[in-house]
Amino acid sequence: MHDRDVRASDLDRDAAAERLRLAVEEGCLDFGEFDERLGQAYQSVTRGELADLVADLPAKRPQTPRKPAPAGLPRWLKIVWAAWAVIFAINVVVWGVVSVANACPAEFWPKGALPPAVILAIVTAVISRKRRKENGEGS
Known part of the structure; x- marks a missing residue:
């Protein structure tokens, strides 16, 4: 047969x-x-x-070993952090100008931008830990 x-x-x-x-x-x-x-x-x-x-496909190529994930943070996360930092810095500068212009300093209202930073810090920690594990650097 x-x-x-x-x-x-x-x-x-x-x-x-x-x-x-x-x-x-x-x-x-x-x-x-x-x-x-x-x-x-x-x-x-x-x-x-x-x-x-x-039948019409080329012969199977040998599998190349996968590259480990890059050690640093992903680009999108760096961009989000940079955007947050710029927005926070602008808010602090505006708060400073308003506080100096008034006789009494204004309440530090840029503190409202801190909760997103906490969320970003958690996301960053999780991604960093995952990448370290993928690269075999332990936990």
């Missing part, structure tokens, strides 16, 4: 699905074709049907 005629197992279907997923990552398939072929893979009865789904 020829191998193409052998009934496919769930493991065979999963292997074909993984190859199709890698083909999308490599840019060999678009999402529409991936979706169509994935459906066909899980409906395939024989190994030959699975082989036909991946």
Whole structure:
């Protein structure tokens, strides 16, 4: 009996699905074709049907080890911190000017910007801890 005629197992279907997923990552398939072929893979009865789904794809490239996440903070978080710092600084300067212009110093109203800083600090700590764990630096 020829191998193409052998009934496919769930493991065979999963292997074909993984190859199709890698083909999308490599840019060999678009999402529409991936979706169509994935459906066909899980409906395939024989190994030959699975082989036909991946026959036009280049040979599987060896998996390169994933790079660890960068050690620093993500760029978006740095931008949010910078924006908060600028807004807070402007508020402190305006408060200072208002306080100097009046005979009696105004209440320090920029303190209203501190709760978002606490939330940002918590988000920063969680992300930093997660990145340290991903890089194997312990907890």
